[in-house]
Amino acid sequence: MQFRDLRRQYEALKPAIDSALHETVLSSAFIMGQPVKRLEEALAEYVGVKHCITCASGTDALDIALKVWKIGPGDAVFVPDFTFFASAEVVALEGAEPVFVDIDPDTFNMDASSLEAAVEAVLREGRLTPRAVIAVDLFGLPADYRAIRPLAQKYGLYLLEDAAQGFGGRLQGRRACSFGDIGATSFFPAKPLGCYGDGGAIFTDNDEWAAVADSIRVHGKGSFKYDNVRIGLNSRLDTLQAAVLLPKFDAFKRYELEQVNRCAAAYQARLADLLKTPDVPQGFFSSWAQYTVQLTDRTVRDRLQAALKEKQIPSMVYYPKPMHLQTAFQSLLPGILPCPVAERLCETVLSLPMHPYLTIEEIDEVCDVVRQTLAR
Ligand SMILES: *Cc1c(COP(=O)(O)O)cnc(C)c1O
Numbered sequence: 001m002q003f004r005d006l007r008r009q010y011e012a013l014k015p016a017i018d019s020a021l022h023e024t025v026l027s028s029a030f031i032m033g034q035p036v037k038r039l040e041e042a043l044a045e046y047v048g049v050k051h052c053i054t055c056a057s058g059t060d061a062l063d064i065a066l067k068v069w070k071i072g073p074g075d076a077v078f079v080p081d082f083t084f085f086a087s088a089e090v091v092a093l094e095g096a097e098p099v100f101v102d103i104d105p106d107t108f109n110m111d112a113s114s115l116e117a118a119v120e121a122v123l124r125e126g127r128l129t130p131r132a133v134i135a136v137d138l139f140g141l142p143a144d145y146r147a148i149r150p151l152a153q154k155y156g157l158y159l160l161e162d163a164a165q166g167f168g169g170r171l172q173g174r175r176a177c178s179f180g181d182i183g184a185t186s187f188f189p190a191k192p193l194g195c196y197g198d199g200g201a202i203f204t205d206n207d208e209w210a211a212v213a214d215s216i217r218v219h220g221k222g223s224f225k226y227d228n229v230r231i232g233l234n235s236r237l238d239t240l241q242a243a244v245l246l247p248k249f250d251a252f253k254r255y256e257l258e259q260v261n262r263c264a265a266a267y268q269a270r271l272a273d274l275l276k277t278p279d280v281p282q283g284f285f286s287s288w289a290q291y292t293v294q295l296t297d298r299t300v301r302d303r304l305q306a307a308l309k310e311k312q313i314p315s316m317v318y319y320p321k322p323m324h325l326q327t328a329f330q331s332l333l334p335g336i337l338p339c340p341v342a343e344r345l346c347e348t349v350l351s352l353p354m355h356p357y358l359t360i361e362e363i364d365e366v367c368d369v370v371r372q373t374l375a376r
Pocket of ligand 1: 057058060061083084086087136162164166186187188198199219
């Protein structure tokens, strides 16, 4: 059994993917070929924003947003303590300071009252200027923008949506990548919509920011490539990746998103009485980048992971370390507020196999091991 079975997906989409790859090679337009433009138009329309600018990775997408807003030294950027490293890495890369915010134990996403407390603490301390908040749509579930958006407004913060895991999620009828002033996503192979390498995109309704982002991804180009008006990056999405993404996006919309939700419901029905299954609050819709359960403590979690491994069932601990304990941040952390929920979840979470091509038989197999292990 695979944790995320990309081989099965390829087998289902083989003719379309093969011909997309073949056509791109024949066209020789490897950089900024026609599929890139087609993909950007299709993604912008789906998300419901004016502009989509693809780039080389989800990390670059986040970084480009911070560059557009000129975030740098002396600035505080609020980031959940429980996320993938890149969400906070880009803040430090730009010379600003990540300020870690605790999460909600039911949704794994940034807790709005902890955000407000962190902003107030930074203001009281007076050393940094609060500039932006990066809300992460962790494991496929949009963050609670109903509570976060008003706080961003109250404190004059830019809102950056890290939807690297969130593409396809919804909140009150609106789609992920549309909740921030800028939204960022990743096409890393294992994300809800993945390509065959690295890739990413940013989304915004703001014409000026879109133009600046488009410039930044090509060495800060001005009116043409050899007129350079700002310091940028080399961060384009390869034509081959865009060509692969077009048929994959089609399958994602037609059935994959529905299928992962069917898998989540099947897990829920089999596991809800055994452990804490993930919550999807009223009004939210998840794209299930991960299916993450919570055990009572670390011993039980590790015992379950070992039992699954014995049956050749892969599982992962997302995430074993809260951001504020990452070695790379130790030198630049004044350590503003504790994040006890993130710390506890690092000890108790376990992500189970999850993807659109998972069968009910495989789900049964996983759940049987869970049941047997926890009964002991
Ligand atoms: C994967 C991920 C990223 C980075 O995306 P890459 O395409 O791997 O650079 C950023 N944030 C989160 C939450 C992620 O899961």
